Amino acid sequence: MEVAEEKGKGSPVVVYLHGMTYRYDLWFRIQVTKDDDKLTRKKIPPIAKLRRSIYGMGGRWTVIGSNIYYAGGYLTDRSKIIPRKELIKHNTMMTQDAVDSWETESSLNLSRRSPVVAAVGKTKICVLGGENRSPDSYKKRLRVEDEEQSDGYLLRNKGGEIYDIDGKCWNYVDTDLKYFTPYNTLRNVAVVVEKEQEQTSQIVFYSLIKGSIMLFDATTGKISMNETFKEFVLWNRRLDTSPPLGLGSDTEYHFLHRATMNVPAVFTNDTFYWFTLDMYLYAYDVKASRWFKSQCLLNQLLDLYPKLVHNDELPFVPILVGLPQDGKFVVFIPRENNNRTELIMACLKVEMKPPCLNVLMEFVQHLYFAEEIRLLESLIFYDGKAIVEG
8 A cells, every 4th residue: 555645755645534414514635646456435534513503604624734723703692693612623533432532622712614724833823704793793883983993893894813823822914805705705705715825825816707816924924916907707707708718618617516516616826626427627828828628537436336426416526635745636526326424535746747637546545434324314525725744
């Protein structure tokens, strides 16, 4: 058995996969390995289970060390929305009987409904954007213009807060909330990608409605880029009948739209990546301002897994996760229409040689997610993150 390792460090790479049922948020931990026995199902138990009726729904998460951190959940009471301030954590090293055990790490100064939550190195957590109003302020507006200069107003319009795990304290981000508003995760306009490079942590915001890309430097707390790209507009092209550069008439846009609307992109080397249910890898190169499309990978997978889903029947979208090694990805694909707990994990090596996007499938693994699912409930996977352990 071979273990995927970070280049030059020899440390194993693991992927945290996040899914949801009607009642719970679930996390699974998968070590990226090449197993010679491809056809044997590998059982993956949940390492964390969060009951949304207690901790709220719609929150965002990140991983630092052995802890999963979750913030931005909200509860509902009839017609009232109640955002939670708590930053909670779960230690993944706990035993299976404590898989649903969470503790409060700290509380935000302002509640933020469905914000962006990202790790900044190994000691800080950035919570950005989201709806940052108190429960009562959802029903009323500020009535006095002078109040716009008050401390309360200025604090409510801070773009976010950064939590120092070692110091147990929060610091406000000076960037105004208005810069993050177009990327509100509640509106499915954009998702955020964490990108770590040496001593800096960059959070990438993007909108496929407006074609805009914004880079936020979490180390300095400032925006390093905020630009619009015509060819990056994908969801709203009513005024432009021509396809985006690099996408021809043979593109199945409903598969691409589904992927871009439901799962976050992978961002690496100035390029966004998505994997679609019809088994294509798509990429948008920011510097070249154009799209790329790979060859279809369906035949490679069907040789091993003839029951693999390759139609439009499932609401599930393949989850693409970038690995620390350059050009390496894993993708999680549903195997059967009537079984939402079995996935295929495929490790991909990607090489971009314009105008081609070449993809080599290095190995595949059959995964079974061991979680009891009630009748009429589905386990739908939403996103994943890769980290290097050790």
